[in-house]
Amino acid sequence: MADHAPGGNGLRATLSTLDGPLRFLLLSSFVIPLGSFMVLPFMSVFLHERLGMGLGTVGVVLAVASLVQFSGGIVGGALADRFGLRRTMLWALVIRTAGFVGLLAALRWPPLAVGALVLTCCGAALYLPANKAYLVNGVDEGRRPAFLSAGNAALNAGMAVGPLIAGPFVLTTPGWLFVAVTALFVLVTAGHARLPAAKAEAEPGPGSGGRGLLAGVAVLPFAANALAFYLYFHFQHFLAVYAVERASSSFYSVVLLLCFALVIVVQPLASGLIRRMPYATALGVGFAGLASGMAVLAVGTRPALLAGGALITLGDIVLFLKNDLEALRRSPRSDAVVFGQQRLAAGLGACASGVLGGQVYDLTSRAGSTGWFWLLAAAQCLLLPPLLSALRTREDDGRRHPTLTTTKEH
Structure with missing residues (x-):
């Protein structure tokens, strides 16, 4: 099956083996960036024009947020190794949902916006390593590229559609936009709470997180x-x-x-x-x-x-x-x-x-x-x-x- 993965038939055959939880995870890989990119690409404009921050300050805030979102993934991977994939994804979504609630509250008290943005990036950092690991959990090496690329495709689709939906509303009615995104994340979080534990993480033990973050890199x-x-x-x-x-x-x-x-x-x-x-x-x-x-x-x-x-x-x-x-x-x-x-x-x-x-x-x-x-x-x-x-x-x-x-x- 893996030998034919480059073609459409082989790819469909590989992905047809996805069970219900993995299909939900692929759907989430679209919905989560969809919700996030209804807000995050416009944060420079929102912070500057809506909340009155100087552009120099906005640049520093976005640089810190980007570094947290990417590099924090190593902490997310270690936590997933220690506490389990499903549990880590769930915590990450709770944190990210709290971040969007903070952005909504920032419309009344602007200083909250910086902490709320960093909180959403912390959630993203914790979520993605566990998400990818859950997607390929127990999958043989030949089928892993198809599963990973399907997840990447879903993520990019969400990133593409989110700004198109939110563009007309982010400056005119940001409150309703933040409410909609928060509600979307509440639903996705509830769905993750119903996921079964991954096959290889049924009994995460204290020894699994005992090595350094870069050990074995x-x-x-x-x-x-x-x-x-x-x-x-x-x-x-x-x-x-x-x-x-x-x-x-x-x-x-x-x-x-x-x-x-x-x-x-x-x-x-x-x-x-x-x-x-x-x-x-x-x-x-x-x-x-x-x-x-x-x-x-x-x-x-x-x-x-x-x-x-x-x-x-x-x-x-x-x-x-x-x-x-x-x-x-x-x-x-x-x-x-x-x-x-x-x-x-x-x-x-x-x-x-x-x-x-x-x-x-x-x-x-x-x-x-x-x-x-x-x-x-x-x-x-x-x-x-x-x-x-x-x-x-x-x-x-x-x-x-x-x-x-x-x-x-x-």
């Missing part, structure tokens, strides 16, 4: 994920200002919709091919996609914005899925801990991109040629990945002379 996939997110977030952080200057905010939305659509359609269909692809080949293909996309963006025309976004998205489809699969294969830790470690790598990369990329974009902007920003990013996509070969040699040597058990924890 798969060094090469961790480093490759950090680098991939560092390079990709040049696109994520700075495309908006670049595209709006050359086209319009509406056209920027079209570019984002194209990128979301590619992830939703292409990644599930290509999941089996990505699984079978040698890791070195996948890294080469993925980083080449990022490099070519960044270079095309430098042209600055509308067709270039669409083509560049598409190439970058195809590159990240390969990189993000393959890095997760390779980390699961190489690490002796439980799935939840592995996903948490990979989220930490993503957070470090995204944060570095914001700090370093912001400085470079500012320099090129003042020089009057922001196209050079994308050319410099493209050069990094070609020059930095070869550094991973040293880590690859080191990790291969480590596997030939292991110091840790190779039995997967649960």
Whole structure:
């Protein structure tokens, strides 16, 4: 079955094995980002225009929130390893729901908005590693790419639809919007309370959380994920200002919709091919996609914005899925801990991109040629990945002379 995963029939056959709880989890993987992205993409505008915060303060708040949401995943993975996947998801949703209640209360007392935003990001950090681990719990290696890519597709679909629904209401009637999102999260939380415990977590014990958060980390996939997110977030952080200057905010939305659509359609269909692809080949293909996309963006025309976004998205489809699969294969830790470690790598990369990329974009902007920003990013996509070969040699040597058990924890 897994050998035919790249095709539509093989993918449907694989996903048809999903039972009721996993189908609910996939639905939740759409509904949760749908609700979140009805609010979070507009937070900079909401904090600045509705609550009167200065843009400098808004930038700091969003940077902290992003770092918490990504890097906090390593804590989420450790908690899931210690207390169980279902229980951790439930706690995470309770925390996130409380965050949206706080945003509603912030309409009356604005200082609450910062704490409420950070609370929603804490909930996201705790939820995602447990969600991914539950989705692949007890699934053989051949079917894991299809299950993970289906979850990623559902997540991206929710991220795409949420802003479209909420855009007309977030500044005019934010109270009703926050009430609707809170109610949505209450329903999803209640559904998670009815999920059965995952097969491998029926008796979580105190010893399962006794190792360090980075113990057993798969060094090469961790480093490759950090680098991939560092390079990709040049696109994520700075495309908006670049595209709006050359086209319009509406056209920027079209570019984002194209990128979301590619992830939703292409990644599930290509999941089996990505699984079978040698890791070195996948890294080469993925980083080449990022490099070519960044270079095309430098042209600055509308067709270039669409083509560049598409190439970058195809590159990240390969990189993000393959890095997760390779980390699961190489690490002796439980799935939840592995996903948490990979989220930490993503957070470090995204944060570095914001700090370093912001400085470079500012320099090129003042020089009057922001196209050079994308050319410099493209050069990094070609020059930095070869550094991973040293880590690859080191990790291969480590596997030939292991110091840790190779039995997967649960």
